[in-house]
Amino acid sequence: MTSSTPTTPLTELSTEELAARLQTARTDYAALVERGLKLDLTRGKPGSDQLDLSDGLLQLPTSTKDRAGVDVRNYGGLDGLPEMREIFADLLGVDPGQVVVGGNSSLTMMYQVVTWLLLAGAPDSPRPWSQEPVVKFICPVPGYDRHFTMLAELGIEMVTVPMNEDGPDVAAVKALVSDDPSVKGMWIVPTYANPTGSVCSAEVAAELMAMPTAAPDFRILWDNAYAVHHLTDVETKSADALGLAAASGHPNRVIMFASTSKITYAGSGVACLAASAENRAWYLARLGFASIGPDKVNQLRHVEFFGDADGVRAHMRKHRDLIAPKFAAVQEALGSRLAGLGIATWSDPVGGYFVDLNVLDGTASRVVQLAKEAGIALTPAGSAFPHGNDPDDRNIRLAPTFPSLDDVVTAMAGVAVCVELAALEQLTA
Incomplete structure (x- = not known):
């Protein structure tokens, strides 16, 4: 303050x-x-x-093929260009094999995930979430309004917990998930949270990944929208959510999202999802019914523009x-x-x-x-x-x-x- x-x-x-x-x-x-x-x-x-900083994109890409010689103008590559996956992986501190690169909007990927959880359930769900009497999400507040309107649209009840300077109130979260199987998920903007600017500490993240939950398929949707949006020369590093989840014995608990929407062009950037192998396969299986591949031309354009994560x-x-x-x-x-x-x-x-x-x-x-x-x-x-x-x-x-x-x-x-x-x-x- x-x-x-x-x-x-x-x-x-x-x-x-x-x-x-x-x-x-x-x-x-x-x-x-x-x-x-x-x-x-x-x-x-x-x-x-x-x-204006990204206007160089308008002259790119200079090629029609990725580094493996695959024509990016054609169908295929459902999980995105390997080069773009590597850039996101470096920025988010995950393995490239955990990343799926999609279209311009991470919010779209979030909506897909929540909708498919309702329709089909997660790999570890006893049934589709829509077949549960009630589905609830934990929402740290103050928080991101579009997360909340998405849940409201899909008929998911929201329960709030305070958003502290080091992340969501862990004690409040644990009290909600410990004995109520209808609490299926949770939103987090972990780094420079919208709107508080809070940063979820490694300690808080570790507790969230390790805590017992009544729902066997509890999911934390980790919206790392501002992972590289620093306002000072001290560049805060995001907690290793996927690594902490795997180490705690809950590798499927967290699904991470990010995009270049506030990095290049807000309306024509590149979005990504990062998750465990099982969650990633689950997402791609659902996505395969809706798409034959993302806009790889735009992905290659961004790869050429940045070169690598240091370019970002x-x-x-x-x-x-x-x-x-x-x-x-x-x-x-x-x-x-x-x-x-x-x-x-x-x-x-x-x-x-x-x-x-x-x-x-x-x-x-x-x-x-x-x-x-x-x-x-x-x-x-x-x-x-x-x-x-x-x-x-x-x-x-x-x-x-x-x-x-x-x-x-x-x-x-x-x-x-x-x-x-x-x-x-x-x-x-």
């Missing part, structure tokens, strides 16, 4: 002082509205300058140079107005795409409304919780990558005004 010059917490001000501060905040907000802003901090999208790492340092100043601007704007007031805390992430803002309980929806009326679009309050329901109405996900740096500075100064105004409205009500 951030800190700045100490300021008297608003809760310690007198009634008269609060009234005066409220009037000042209202004046500042009126001036904000008069500016007629039109700024968007709703989604964690790359900015155009980030996309070098490319991501260019991304860091573009977006780190935007994250610094968020810290400056929030700190300069809100530090010491006792009405907000926020993350200061070292990687990923988001800043996690927690405001005074019961005011997040009001902050988002005020921002909207001032021309600043924020992700709806509660989006980082299943069904959009934040029971405390305090969490807001900030996404500073897409706007320009100047727009981030302007928008975040406005957000800080809205946070203080909403808090003062509540404290003086």
Whole structure:
């Protein structure tokens, strides 16, 4: 959390002082509205300058064959180009033989996995999950909204646990899985989690892989979307989920996902899945009914563009140079107005795409409304919780990558005004 010059917490001000501060905040907000802003901090999208970094892809590939001489324009290669599998394997710390490289979207691969678990069950399932009376997933919160909407669409119940700085609350997870066989799975964004920026430690990961579960086919869906998205020169390494699972005697427990969506082109990158031999074979068997092979031309294009995993790492340092100043601007704007007031805390992430803002309980929806009326679009309050329901109405996900740096500075100064105004409205009500 951030800190700045100490300021008297608003809760310690007198009634008269609060009234005066409220009037000042209202004046500042009126001036904000008069500016007629039109700024968007709703989604964690790359900015155009980030996309420009990958424009060399448009001249690739220069060949139509992979290194084995196979024509990439043709059918086949269901598990993807070996060269692309090697790049992902290096980045994720897994064996290339554990990797399947697909199309542009890891979210699509996740949806396939969950759907096929419902329709067919896992290799170690007593029956398809759809034949169970109830299927539940553990969802660390705050978390990734698209994970939650996917489960809601498929009729899977969601139970929440806190997302701590070192990963999901292990004690809470163990309590849920130990005696309830309907708890079949769990989401994790292990590195620079969406939206908290938390990193699942090796110790927490080891406990998750080793814990006894009532369901024999319990799965952890390990969405390593931000594995190489560092904001500093300290490049955090992700926990070895597959290795820990195998060592614990539960090799099938974890299925890992990643993509280049925020590395090259968000709409035409390359996604992958990594899993045990049994899970990998299970996935490919299902996939074989739906596809005769992925877009290997695009995979070869990426192989030529990067060369190897070190090429990806070098490319991501260019991304860091573009977006780190935007994250610094968020810290400056929030700190300069809100530090010491006792009405907000926020993350200061070292990687990923988001800043996690927690405001005074019961005011997040009001902050988002005020921002909207001032021309600043924020992700709806509660989006980082299943069904959009934040029971405390305090969490807001900030996404500073897409706007320009100047727009981030302007928008975040406005957000800080809205946070203080909403808090003062509540404290003086």
